[in-house]
Amino acid sequence: MSLGRMRFSIVPLLALLGAAPAPEAKWERIFDGRTLAGWTPKITGRGAGEDPLGMFTVHDGAIRVSHANYRKFEGEFGHLFWRMPLKAYRIRFEYRLFGDSLPGIQSWQASNSGLMFHSQAPETMRRDQQFPVSLEMQLLGIPRPAREPTGNLCTPGTTVVFEGRRDPRHCILSSSPLLPVGRWTRVELEVLANGEITHFIDGKPVLRYSAPELDPKDKDAQRLIAAAGGKLALRQGYIALQSEGHQIEFRNIELQRLDRSGAGDGGG
Template sequence: MCWFSGLIALSMLVGMSSPSSAQSTAEPAKGRWTSLFNGKNLDGWVMKLKGSDLGENYKDTFRVEDGVIRVSYDKYEKFNGEFGHLFFHQPFSKYKLRIEYRFVGEQCPGGPGWAYRNSGVMIHSQKPETMSKDQEFPVSIEVQFLGGAERGTRPTGNVCTPGTHIVMDGKLITQHCNDSKSPTLRGDQWVTIEVEAHGNGTIKHFVNGELVIQYEKPQLDPDDRDAAKLLKANNGEKALSGGYIALQAETAPVEFRKIEIMPLDD
């Protein structure tokens, strides 16, 4: 039994019931793009920040302004580890996901150096209700968004693996982050990320229409504390075939203006 197909059986831990926020977007249908963001509010989404209860929007980190979802730190004096994620209420397995994002402004004081202009979207994620109060990141696959610094290369559309592993070129990859072949994108420009996910099969990342990385067989890391709980509940099955989508807040102010999904047959 893989994660997605086992969600119903695991309702106590990773069940498919949605967060309490009302859905305001059309039900995604196979073969066509559907917006997951209504441009007005966070209906259909729920936030989880480290140290806060599910649904508590600590210091108004996630907000909708001027038709975009904005991750903002203007109410923070200093960052103290409050990593956050904004989850869509419905899980997906096989789909195309398209997001337009841009970095704006300065990093929150106290943010770690690696988090400079760093955000992303988590896919195949655990259910937000199953995260512990002090858990930093959901067990998931991260499609990492990076903005360029003044010097050096810094690709975007990378893959990171909190509590998980992937397979690339037939080899199990246990390294946490793996760079894509995208160019470094500096400034406050809008970037289009597209993810094509085929359950436990191939997953591809595209940056501005160009394929930049692909991998397959996402799976739980049995040595990770948070993943081990899910593994136990899933009768030892490591394979991840689907899960939730979540936008990240990692101390970098960022805006998301388009979030669309197209469910696939295979």
């Protein structure tokens, strides 16, 4: 074969090699199963890092939201934040609601918890703030007064585009079946760099939406908007496990970073 022909033969081969997909990012465990290293609690009425009654503990390899030292619910919403903000990623874990709700909760709090994401940093929350400005993948079980599926979206201080329009509703229901309290359920959340977000329950997609923004009508979001120079787009933030007055456990928490340079300052 002549040198000229060899050059032309190599070009298509190089093109094919160049088009080969990059290897898939590895899944990493962000909870070691033994300690809460790398996680920070923020409980309503207390400063970031304060958890004197042990709302968040580790039990048999799971993060347990425990109300064993609480006699009744008196507004102590809690969130356990992982240590760094994220942009594009997948997170997966298993959860199990168990036991009874604390006395004193409102009906919507029964059998209710969640995964907050694209959240403000815990130290930026007001001391008496109930929920971080964030998106929430809502985790529910039955029995509860409202027979709703799990894997829904709630939007404290935020909005999203759903079915082609910006949706003002605080919560948007998923297509997940009703699941009982006491059952371990597999959850996955996919957050893409282009703003598309998908919820999965037991391996099946149950909700899709896009283009999250800070809500200028929300007082807590207004502070974040001002800090961002007036920008509404919400492209990054922290993840946090929620406590709303019902006991829950989280285990096998794993993260797959889709943009290794995506970690930022968490400010939205």
